[in-house]
Amino acid sequence: MSPSSTPNLLQVLEECALNAWPAPRTVLHQGWVLRANGGFTKRANAVSALQDQAPWAGMQATAEAHYARLGQPAVFRITALAPAEADAALEQAGYRYFDPSWVMTAPxxxxAPDARVHCAPEPTAPWLDGTAAAQGYAVEAWPLHHATVRAVVPPHVCATLWANGQALGYGLAVCERGWVGLFDLVVLPSARGQGLGTALVRALMDWGRQAGAQAAYLQVRSANPRAQQLYERLGFVPTYRYHYRVPGSRT
Incomplete structure (x- = not known):
């Protein structure tokens, strides 16, 4: 699927993903959104285009001033919705290309349901702490992670995969506009290689289907081919790419 020929799909998925991972400080500006969440996760602390070929004139200076007031660096998330001049200008200004990723989609x-996967409509304290620990988040970032998940508004579930009396996997699914987005997917390192990640994703897709979704989406780093292969086995295909531009020396 060519992102350049499907700007409406990109816009829908971008909006759904932003709603599924909210940021408490959000500003809209001429087709762009500037989000801040105390530095927790890049996508909640970045500038993103929300309309196709959003105007770039003055945007870099606006973003830099905005984040300076918040005491954060200006980080840009570049998708095909952003004009090519944006990425070129940031490169010229010394912003470093960082963390290329794919948005993947699937019917x-x-x-498939799985009796080992328990879905709760709201996050519990064990789910929040278990997910944050399994993801390897710094303990000081846990309150920001927990607040982010608690702030999700569209219908959602927090899933825990249990085996042998232990919580071995976690995931968040958010349903909006016929799409179910999958976030915070993680299996404990000691339990990987047993098919638990596949079971978790299939169960969350099943919840999405029951909630009215027709398709699923997720985000995966290009540097994580193992996860990409897992998702491809479940029918996910790369739909569009994005990357970040962060302040720093050019590479």
Whole structure:
């Protein structure tokens, strides 16, 4: 699927993903959104285009001033919605290319319930702490992670995969506009290689189907081919790419 020929799809998925991972400080500016969440996760602390070929004139200076007031660096998330001049200008200004990733989408043909996956409509303290620990988040970032998940508004579930009396996997699914987005997917390192990640994703896709979704999406780093292969086995295909531009020396 060519992102350049489907700006409406990009816009829908970008809006759904932003709603699924909210930021408490959000400003809209001429087709762009500037989000801040105390530095927790890049996508909640970055500038993103929300309309196709959003105007770039003055945007870099606006963003830099905005984040300076918040005491944070200006980080830009570049998708095909952003004009090419934005990425070129940031490169010229010394912003470093960082963390290229894919948004992948799939029909729900692989969806299947799993008795080991328990879904709760709101995050519990054990789910929040367990997810943050399994993801390897710094302990001081846990309150920001927990607040982010608690702030999700669209219908959602927090899933825990249990095996042998232990919580071994976690995931968040958010349903909006016929799409179910999958976030915070993680299996404990000691339990990987047993098919638990596949079971978790299939169960969350099944919840999405029951909630009215027709398709699923998720985000995965290009540097994580193992996860990409897992998702491809479940029918996910790369739909569009994005990357970040962060302040620093050019590489």
């Amino acid at each position: 729900l043909e692989a969806a």
